[in-house]
Amino acid sequence: MFDIATILAGLGDAVTPVNILFVVLGVAVGQFVGAVPGIGPVITIALAIPFTFALSPLSGIAFLVGINKGGLVGGAIPAILINTPGTPDAAATALDGHPLAKKGRPLKAAKMALYSSVTGDTFSDIVLITVSPPLALVALMMGPIEIVCLLIFAFAVIAGLIGKSLAKGIVAAALGLLCASIGLDPEHSSPRFIFGVPDLFDGLPIASVAIGMLAAAEIFRRLAAKREKITAAIAFDRNQPREDRRVSWAEYWGCRFTIARGAVIGTLLGAAPGIGTTAASFMSYASAKQTSREPETFGKGNIHGIAATESANSAVMGANMIPMLTLGIPGSVSAALIIGALIIHGIQPGPLLFEQQARLIYGLFGAMIMANFCNFWIGLVGLRLWAFVIRAPESVIFPSAIVLCIVGVYLSTGTLFGVAVMLVFAAVGYAMTALGYSVVIFIIAFFLGNRFELSLNQSLTLIDGDFSVMLDHPVAIALLALAVLTAYWLGRKRRPANGPPD
């Protein structure tokens, strides 16, 4: 379709010193803010957009994409080191990353996260660059009915993470859905559960709930757990053997199927907008656990758990660019911000983009590949930095972290009301964990709740009581069948475990 000269010229544009500088800067900034609890890449991109006005479109967009990619790697670091995910995408990384770190192998966990993240990201970028036109059709094929069925399938897979008590898992999901329903309803825009507070019109701020339950709740737990001597937040043993500090090729290669599955799940969910990185990483994690020969080691520091989540959440980002560039449909909040930036720079995403701006797009692709290399090298250097920072006493780490959470939520929501909501959900998160209700299930239901309700309403309107309409939607039927199969399979796996009462 395009002559090779345009492609080469575009790639050539990418490697000018200025662009390289901004890619490196973007990735470094992204990793930093991703790793700082409370402040994520989304709010950083929003803050950085005005600065890109002064740059050329390519440098500016490359900078923003760099922040986004860096943030996905950075978010895993605090998840592993102190069990407070820097971004919600890394919530699943904490499940195995932190136990491994507690076993005294934090560097191994963080490196596994970095390698699988870069691998997943590179995979989805290659998919984006080579086959985005056919994959753009995936986004178009996914109408409301298909999205509902996809969400049901996602719920069925993630249900594998429900622990010992099915009833408690269902309660957690129901509560998440309930919290998602606060605010204007999707069909009539009538306010629900507002209690006279205008701040609730748009629902509970996602940043407040996510940071409150995932990061702040854990910070409060750690603050409260401290009773005797104040020590470092996590123990590092300087004399530990080399193999405990690095990931060997054999270990990486051993995870190849896990990483590949994560990358494919992430890429597909990224190409079909609406599901998002967090759910993708949990789906990948759940399927890695279910298909593992030793599922009981998951949650106790299995590197497959880290590989599954990090490859999936990073793969979403590259694939998110497919509907974003070809159709102008954002698959995530950060993608929406980047679309805004593109438009300000006079670039209109959509059907004409590849024809009118081919050189720029190939420049951007070049920058993305470059950003992946940067992510890898800056990540390796950054790990040492964070490992150094985290040696500070807990009495420095956690009070600082709580202030950063306040600042981050204030920046994202623009009000102290948002900060108050964060504190409320820190308490809710603490209580749920203490009473054995899964915070993770709650968060996923909360994240997907709005999309689920909207798509369900759309589908019910389209079906209008005549379910023969479903026959025109083979993809939806296939997804539903998969969901039923998954549920059946999970049910069979549960039974022997539940059989003898303990």
Place this chain on the structure above:
Amino acid sequence: MPSLNRLTGAACVLAGLCLLLVVIPDQVEAIEDSGVQPATIPEAVAWVLMVAGASHTLFPAGDTPLDGPEALRAGMFLAIVGGGVYLMSEIGFLYVAPALVLAVMLAMGERRWFLLSTAALPVGIWAILELWLNRPLP
């Protein structure tokens, strides 16, 4: 004496009932329009809460790793931070945040003066956001 685990199930039943009978009629509008009612999902949630809660009350599973004293201390820290956030809305981030860091550190039992200098961190954050990025903090 029913276990705490069972009690949480009963609480869910109660919450679902309360939602269905009091909160939803009061806080969700009924629309005389075609289409899906706004109360559909909340009502479904209420029923699920009641059914799952009842089943959990009868057949409890899982555990409740609640640590009473720890929860009380967590509540204390939450109160300190909550108070700090309230004061921020009255006085401003620049003055309250360093005091908040100091208060949390002291409550943790930290007494080493060179570490207490962490209280300067919010000033740095304030300078970056307010002076450099021109983003107002409370």
Place this chain on the structure above:
Amino acid sequence: MPRLMKFAASAAVLAALAAAPAQAADWKPGGPVTLSVAFGAGGMTDTLARLLADRMEKDTGWNIVVKNRPGGGGVAMLSGLARAKPDGLNIGIAVNMPIVMQLIVRPAKIPFRIKDFDYLGTVVWAQLAIIGLKGAPYTDMKSLIAHAKKSGKPLTVAHDTKPQAMIMRAIARSAGIKAKMVPHKSGAEQMQSLLGGHVDLAFGGGAHIPYYKAGKITVIASVNQRRHGYAPDMRTLIEQGMDYYVDPFFYISAPKGLKPEARTALAKAVNAAVNSEKMTKFLANTMKTAPTDLGPADTEKMMEGTRKTIKVLLEATK
């Protein structure tokens, strides 16, 4: 028509300026001016606000701080603004349609009224079109209605705001056809559903323009009072015999009770920023339209007019 509007707008501004006392130019804010945005960071309103603030700072030397205050399509921001002091240090940018809609449908839950604000001006009106897929057996309202009557199947229509749904219902009712309204979250999602063949019609608020240029969709009608610059031969709904329209305006207001000189100075600064070269270029690039500042008096009239428009729509769909 647009030329006339622009003329009226600048005339209004001039009149306001001429009427103002001489000390108007001397008014200076006693601190940084906060421009609150009714929507989150990164959206259209946010971008407009930042461009305005940038220009106003450079023109006047005042310190202008942009603050996002999303919630309820502007209800949250205006609730705060209505309570703020009318000292000229608090102004806000919002969109008229969602606000007026909430004010009419559930006044008891909204803590402010249209007259609780001093209006300073508008930035631009948003173009809204009813669009269909290229190759569909309808290209205007007449062929659309004929097609719907012949097929007997209800039309499926994507929309992302209540007034859009009301317009389509009003049309369906007066033409005696059936329409199923499918709610969406944004213009981009409507495009996705339309292009994927999941709905028959959608509303385009700008996201559709590149698809129109690429020849993938047809514009069936302009839903504004005027035709659109990018498709000047596509008639409005009114021209096609259906007396409904909406005109979404991005407007700027302050709490009621500004000193006249403060109001004049602010309106003048807004007007200069709206008509600046950068804003003109930006709007031409993105919305394919030109800036429109109605000025203080006509902005207030526009808000009252919006109330009437929505009342008419509500009556027609009762």
